[in-house]
Amino acid sequence: MRVLSVASEVFPLVKTGGLADVAGALPGALARHGVTVTCFLPGYRAVMGKIGAARVIHNFGDLFGSAARLLAAEHSGLDLVVLDCPALFDREGGPYGDATGRDWADNWTRFAAFSAAAAAHGTGKAGGPAFDLIHLHDWQAGLTAAYVAHGRGNRPPVVTTIHNMAFQGQFSPAIFPALGLPPEAMSVDGVEYYGDVGYLKAGLQYAEAITTVSPSYAEEIMTPEFGMGLDGLIRARRDQLHGIVNGIDTAVWNPATDPHLAATFTSATLERRAANRAALEQRFGINAGSGPLLAIVSRLTWQKGIDLVAALADQIIQLGGSLVVLGSGDATIEADIGAAVQRHPGRISLITGYDEPLSHLVQGGADILLVPSRFEPCGLTQLCALRYGAIPLVARTGGLADTVIDTTHATQTAKVATGFQFAPVAREPFARALRRAVEAHANRPMWFAMQKRAMASDVSWDQSAALYAQLYRSLAQPDPQRLSA
Numbered sequence: 345m346r347v348l349s350v351a352s353e354v355f356p357l358v359k360t361g362g363l364a365d366v367a368g369a370l371p372g373a374l375a376r377h378g379v380t381v382t383c384f385l386p387g388y389r390a391v392m393g394k395i396g397a398a399r400v401i402h403n404f405g406d407l408f409g410s411a412a413r414l415l416a417a418e419h420s421g422l423d424l425v426v427l428d429c430p431a432l433f434d435r436e437g438g439p440y441g442d443a444t445g446r447d448w449a450d451n452w453t454r455f456a457a458f459s460a461a462a463a464a465h466g467t468g469k470a471g472g473p474a475f476d477l478i479h480l481h482d483w484q485a486g487l488t489a490a491y492v493a494h495g496r497g498n499r500p501p502v503v504t505t506i507h508n509m510a511f512q513g514q515f516s517p518a519i520f521p522a523l524g525l526p527p528e529a530m531s532v533d534g535v536e537y538y539g540d541v542g543y544l545k546a547g548l549q550y551a552e553a554i555t556t557v558s559p560s561y562a563e564e565i566m567t568p569e570f571g572m573g574l575d576g577l578i579r580a581r582r583d584q585l586h587g588i589v590n591g592i593d594t595a596v597w598n599p600a601t602d603p604h605l606a607a608t609f610t611s612a613t614l615e616r617r618a619a620n621r622a623a624l625e626q627r628f629g630i631n632a633g634s635g636p637l638l639a640i641v642s643r644l645t646w647q648k649g650i651d652l653v654a655a656l657a658d659q660i661i662q663l664g665g666s667l668v669v670l671g672s673g674d675a676t677i678e679a680d681i682g683a684a685v686q687r688h689p690g691r692i693s694l695i696t697g698y699d700e701p702l703s704h705l706v707q708g709g710a711d712i713l714l715v716p717s718r719f720e721p722c723g724l725t726q727l728c729a730l731r732y733g734a735i736p737l738v739a740r741t742g743g744l745a746d747t748v749i750d751t752t753h754a755t756q757t758a759k760v761a762t763g764f765q766f767a768p769v770a771r772e773p774f775a776r777a778l779r780r781a782v783e784a785h786a787n788r789p790m791w792f793a794m795q796k797r798a799m800a801s802d803v804s805w806d807q808s809a810a811l812y813a814q815l816y817r818s819l820a821q822p823d824p825q826r827l828s829a
């Protein structure tokens with residue numbers, strides 16, 4: 345079975361968050377289930393620099409007013425088709441905005457062109473035969489479903505995955521004529537979204553199936569609080585909605601072989617983590633003493649609840665803990681964490697920015713990883729933490745609720761606890777969970793037992809890839825109605 349995966353980020357070529365990890369790891373996991381995946385991605389400057397020798401497989405001539413072609417390449421075991429369109433993608437800055445973080449004003453054109461090209465390739469009209477199924481990720485790929493539905497000829501089934509409902513790609517209705525869709529597409533059954541054009545909405549409306557990245561988040565997005573305007577559509581399509589939890593690439597994230605660690609380790613050699621902790625303290629310029637070393641690897645945003653960490657920083661110190669923070673994001677939150685660093689030099693430290701190797705050392709050296717998100721579709725850092733024996737302390741929401749087993753009397757007795765959860769996301773419940781975790785850390789035999797259990801958790805793609813393969817096969821059955829003239 346051949347599947348075209350359409351995503352605006354793919355690790356290790358381009359990454360701003362979990363979407364890239366998923367788009368980069370799922371193909372390898374699906375291969376073990378007889379599914380061959382081709383990744384379709386934009387030819388950002390960084391991507392073009394990495395792919396090296398590539399073959400031109402299609403020339404669009406004119407795509408949304410610019411010269412564009414499709415290149416086939418291989419990278420890190422991934423089969424790639426890259427949309428080479430310099431006018432739209434060859435720029436300084438990130439995938440979605442300039443170096444200052446401001447969104448590109450022409451994102452609507454960039455990702456409409458990306459989606460139109462993906463639809464052309466997926467349906468066999470540009471550079472090869474049609475695929476058996478097209479899998480779209482997030483709003484940047486969403487319009488592909490509309491182009492497939494309104495296109496001529498072969499129409500493979502489409503699956504759309506929501507990685508984060510907070511990002512929807514909503515644009516003025518004034519852009520509609522430039523999208524090249526028929527007039528009837530600008531309706532409630534099409535791309536129209538509260539009077540605007542909604543790219544994610546289009547992806548959800550036209551797809552044969554919708555998935556999201558955990559069972560709990562699948563439930564949550566049916567409510568107004570988490571559905572963010574799309575809950576009605578999701579409720580109406582609940583029979584086609586599937587919550588499939590993400591995994592991580594257990595070859596990339598393997599404490600026994602990780603080149604970014606000061607000392608590799610397994611659950612049988614947990615004492616070797618001490619060298620990573622020491623290296624981590626040195627990198628961050630702190631001395632955690634005998635208390636627990638808490639850590640954050642995250643975008644520093646309201647969604648991730650990092651404002652609450654800043655608010656509780658003094659209590660973390662009073663409890664005897666120390667804190668290292670790796671990330672960047674909201675200026676106010678960064679400043680609040682910075683103020684906590686000033687109050688507690690040597691015990692709290694912030695490294696601003698994005699540093700993949702350092703994120704591995706954090707997981708391999710920290711005692712406790714904090715993930716106090718207000719909402720979290722799946723979350724990947726807690727999965728890395730489990731695998732590296734950094735005990736996750738998480739908000740009870742979305743994928744965090746589904747992947748971390750809270751320490752309670754019952755789970756302790758049954759010897760299944762792998763971390764700590766709290767709810768709701770507010771100061772007091774968070775502070776109580778911090779106290780519970782610090783107390784547990786002081787009980788060394790119990791803590792080691794929990795670390796071993798955490799490391800034994802299945803955070804791989806195995807089970808979830810099987811679920812995706814099953815879903816693909818259920819949709820790719822020959823259906824004569826899908827073949828239009």
Ligand code: ADP
Pocket residue numbers: 360361362363365641642643670671672697698699700703722723724725726
């Ligand atoms: P998001 O909502 O940002 O996608 P996830 O937990 O799903 O959150 O995925 C975040 C990914 O980005 C993880 O692989 C995490 O390790 C990584 N990450 C986040 N911030 C940083 C950082 N500052 N440096 C390195 N890696 C980071």
